[in-house]
Amino acid sequence: xATTHTHSAARLxxxxxxxxLLLWMIVPLSMTVYFSFLRYNLLMPGTESFAGxxxxxFFLTDPxxxxxxxxxxxxxxxVLFATVAGGxxxxxxxxxxxxxxxxxxxxxxxxxxxxxxxxALVWKNMLMNPVNGLFASLARFLGFQxxxxxxxxxxxxxSLIVAWQWLPxxxxxxxxxxxxxxxxxxxxxxxDGANAWNRLIYIILPHMARAITVVVLIETIFLLxxxxxxxxxxxxxxxxxxxxxxxxxxxxxxxxxxxxxxSAGGIIAVILANIVAIFLVRMIGKNLEx
Amino acid sequence: xxxxxxxxxxxxxxxxxxxxxxxxxINDGEFVVFVGPSGCGKSxxxxxxxxxxxxxxxxxxxxxxxxxxxxxxxRGLAMVFQSYALYPHMxxxxxxxxxxxxxxxxxxxxxxxxxDAAAILNLTDYLERKPRALSGGQRQRVxxxxxxxxxxxxxxxxxxxxxxxxxxxxxxxxxxxxxxQQLGATSIYVTHDQVEAMTMADKIxxxxxxxxxxxxxxxxxxxSPANLFVAGFIGSPKMNFIDGKAAExxxxxxxxxxxxxxxxxxxxxxxxxxVAVSExxxxxxxxxxxxxxxxxxxxxxxGEFPVRHGDTVFISPDPERLYRFNADGLxx
Amino acid sequence: xxVQARSNYFHHFWNSVAISLxxxxxxxxxxxxxxxxxxxxxxxxxxxILLWMLSTKMLPAVGVLVPIYIIFRDLGLLDTRIGLxxxxxxxxxxxxVWMLYTYFKEIPGEILEAARMDGATLxxxxxYVLTPMAIPGIASTLLLNIILAWNExxxxxxxxxxxxxxxxxxxxxxxxxxxxxYAKLSAASTMAIAPIVILGWFSQKQLVRGLTFGAVK
Numbered sequence: 001x002a003t004t005h006t007h008s009a010a011r012l013x014x015x016x017x018x019x020x021l022l023l024w025m026i027v028p029l030s031m032t033v034y035f036s037f038l039r040y041n042l043l044m045p046g047t048e049s050f051a052g053x054x055x056x057x058f059f060l061t062d063p064x065x066x067x068x069x070x071x072x073x074x075x076x077x078x079v080l081f082a083t084v085a086g087g088x089x090x091x092x093x094x095x096x097x098x099x100x101x102x103x104x105x106x107x108x109x110x111x112x113x114x115x116x117x118x119x120a121l122v123w124k125n126m127l128m129n130p131v132n133g134l135f136a137s138l139a140r141f142l143g144f145q146x147x148x149x150x151x152x153x154x155x156x157x158x159s160l161i162v163a164w165q166w167l168p169x170x171x172x173x174x175x176x177x178x179x180x181x182x183x184x185x186x187x188x189x190x191x192d193g194a195n196a197w198n199r200l201i202y203i204i205l206p207h208m209a210r211a212i213t214v215v216v217l218i219e220t221i222f223l224l225x226x227x228x229x230x231x232x233x234x235x236x237x238x239x240x241x242x243x244x245x246x247x248x249x250x251x252x253x254x255x256x257x258x259x260x261x262x263s264a265g266g267i268i269a270v271i272l273a274n275i276v277a278i279f280l281v282r283m284i285g286k287n288l289e290x
Numbered sequence: 291x292x293x294x295x296x297x298x299x300x301x302x303x304x305x306x307x308x309x310x311x312x313x314x315x316i317n318d319g320e321f322v323v324f325v326g327p328s329g330c331g332k333s334x335x336x337x338x339x340x341x342x343x344x345x346x347x348x349x350x351x352x353x354x355x356x357x358x359x360x361x362x363x364x365r366g367l368a369m370v371f372q373s374y375a376l377y378p379h380m381x382x383x384x385x386x387x388x389x390x391x392x393x394x395x396x397x398x399x400x401x402x403x404x405x406d407a408a409a410i411l412n413l414t415d416y417l418e419r420k421p422r423a424l425s426g427g428q429r430q431r432v433x434x435x436x437x438x439x440x441x442x443x444x445x446x447x448x449x450x451x452x453x454x455x456x457x458x459x460x461x462x463x464x465x466x467x468x469x470x471q472q473l474g475a476t477s478i479y480v481t482h483d484q485v486e487a488m489t490m491a492d493k494i495x496x497x498x499x500x501x502x503x504x505x506x507x508x509x510x511x512x513x514s515p516a517n518l519f520v521a522g523f524i525g526s527p528k529m530n531f532i533d534g535k536a537a538e539x540x541x542x543x544x545x546x547x548x549x550x551x552x553x554x555x556x557x558x559x560x561x562x563x564x565v566a567v568s569e570x571x572x573x574x575x576x577x578x579x580x581x582x583x584x585x586x587x588x589x590x591x592x593g594e595f596p597v598r599h600g601d602t603v604f605i606s607p608d609p610e611r612l613y614r615f616n617a618d619g620l621x622x
Numbered sequence: 623x624x625v626q627a628r629s630n631y632f633h634h635f636w637n638s639v640a641i642s643l644x645x646x647x648x649x650x651x652x653x654x655x656x657x658x659x660x661x662x663x664x665x666x667x668x669x670x671i672l673l674w675m676l677s678t679k680m681l682p683a684v685g686v687l688v689p690i691y692i693i694f695r696d697l698g699l700l701d702t703r704i705g706l707x708x709x710x711x712x713x714x715x716x717x718x719v720w721m722l723y724t725y726f727k728e729i730p731g732e733i734l735e736a737a738r739m740d741g742a743t744l745x746x747x748x749x750y751v752l753t754p755m756a757i758p759g760i761a762s763t764l765l766l767n768i769i770l771a772w773n774e775x776x777x778x779x780x781x782x783x784x785x786x787x788x789x790x791x792x793x794x795x796x797x798x799x800x801x802x803x804y805a806k807l808s809a810a811s812t813m814a815i816a817p818i819v820i821l822g823w824f825s826q827k828q829l830v831r832g833l834t835f836g837a838v839k
Contacts, residue, residue, distance in 0.1 A: 117793045
């Protein structure tokens, strides 16, 4: 273990991972930074020229950009709220001994393993479709006028789909945290005269606090990049009503072929993600020490 | 056979000298116990002998051969780890047989030796089980079995009993001592528990901060500790230390009185004090007495001594068995 | 995507299998030694390297979409399986290293020392002690990464057209109803999610550990 010859071997064993990730991080990112200062369109090769901050200015003055930022925040915030609140409730429920616990758990966790394009299409065509969808039939059965979810409330609908996908993740992590709470602590609290509600507030939730933070941070990282769900349901529309930052950059790059503009948008997305990442990395780093 | 000699052995971790320099002679067939408080370097010293750590300086001779640069397996030693370090995916049989398999013995030979070891250790009925299906004491025996099948020159034990409960610990202590009598191989045993050291050792090595404080048989250490540290470490309950005027009376900077070396009386004696706590064990009575000027004195008497909290008692030290120390803490 | 491509469901199924398996196996070959070194021969910088690896995972994909697209176009990697295998491997490499690291950390050092005392050479130690003890962790990592790669839907959608398109991209082409739409969508979807839901059931515990980088166990 602690003998000397092992250290150089260790360095050699780490080298491939470190080098690959270093390349993966530095090469494309510096290219993005470089492109973001160019006037560069894929359809007009050879006409690249230095543009200064034009791309950023263009992006930052585009009303679509602010809508995209707003949509991103609403999507992230809404899904976080729904999954954390729902996740706590489901975790508490699943932690109770009950009949068929195994089956119930599979069903609750399953959506996480459904690929995003499939879940988005199933929601779009089988649940939210204004003519054939289940929700529409249900509404008609109850005597209401069915609504066209994806055209009238596109962002809410997408949030709903994404929340459905991420609820299992939150549930699973919170359940794991809940199961690590020692039964003795709960019993001690009971002996001290705490009722179920008090135990939730003073014992269970504080115990889960770290897991909740982890859920929030990790989901945020992934939710900032929601893409497939938007692509197959609304294409960002109507207009830009359901366009988030990721989708906006995608449109700029691969639909309008504006490399410079898309790169500027990409850099803005990187900066936003980094703000979250700093907190997450710190927290996990602290965790490494114990 | 199994003699081990450390010459000027030192170990540094970076700038930090865990073991500044140690010389030690261990004779063939001896049961040697390294004892000391945690962080004294006793485990490090054992690991240096095992070859699990490289020495920074000095030589380790096993049977007169320089083994300093030999890999662990080539030193003819076997080790029992604190956590037992059993291979969780192997049966008890495979665990015990593993060192033999590594030595490329044939199957029949391995089986024979494993069965012998299992018989000695009462593990015959458990040979096909996995370690997780065993109790703590059984796991401990498997770890010992893995060590004895190799018929090593020397056994190394790294705090092997610290994960067992008190009753089991006493049992295993006896079993290890018995095994040592039976096998006759040199054993080095690391512990922080002076009771284990006193009961098992032929020779005790008391360590503090990487230095040897004293080497000797259990009774030598008990009767003539070289300094305050050894005096306070060996013996239970701990020796009482008194300095100041009361010590000068006996011509020393500090005097040490073992709890069992005092005469107690409820009527008269040298020092008067009040009982703070009395512990009645039936066979013995421990009194914790507050003596004005001297502080807290612990005493031990055979049988019953009927006093309670708040009672007045008189304590008289046995002048024949009083330990005197000079200002440097050395026995005078 | 063209209409005729849709009939070829199994073509895309195999793309998914090839990409998720390929990227996971290559990733493991690279990640196992790294995690091994960090767990058993840690230095002062090990923690920083781990955290840095983690931070690469937090780089949003759109931040590098444009250059990757251009590099792939220039190298002829667009719409190829090998291109996607490389990307999937890279985006999941930090998770693999982390997961393996947390598993390897749990193998007690004393066991390795015991093996050395018992006379095992490095090779034998690897075969008889380390590998059997590490296999559960490696298997869990394998499983979780197959799931993540199977379901990945940013790079697969942006870097493939039809030839190398895995199921995620193929199914996205069903975005407007036509013909036997519902039947087809249901069939395709079921086949796309069934294998992974089963794998997912086996790996739910590891999923927590992998996706939280060991912060919740």
